[in-house]
Amino acid sequence: MEAYDSELSQVQIEGSKLGWVNLRSSRLTDVSFIGCRFEELDLSDCTLLRVSFENCTTQSLALEQSRSQHLDLRGLNFTSIQGLGGLKGARVSEQQGLELLDVFAQHFGVEITN
16 A cells, blocks of 8 residues: 555554555554554654554555654554554554563663573
8 A cells, every 4th residue: 555645644454454554654543453463663753643543454664754743542452563662652552562572672771681
């Protein structure tokens, strides 16, 4: 799905199976994804306001240089993430936070040992 540099407002996308979703440089306001399966989800350089995911999965999530307020990632199961700075303003579940611990440590150059 090519929708880069677009503006989506008050949209609900439900029950979709998509390959590469390119929303790069888009503005998403009041957008919810429900029961969606993405191979790759590119939200780089996006402005994200009240965007949520419920029962969704993606192999790769890109958030480079994204700006968000009330981005709810708790319902998005992702395997890898690029652009940790794009998580500012996002909400993740406790489980996601634990899974991201190694990614955060690597990003900040912190070694976690026993």
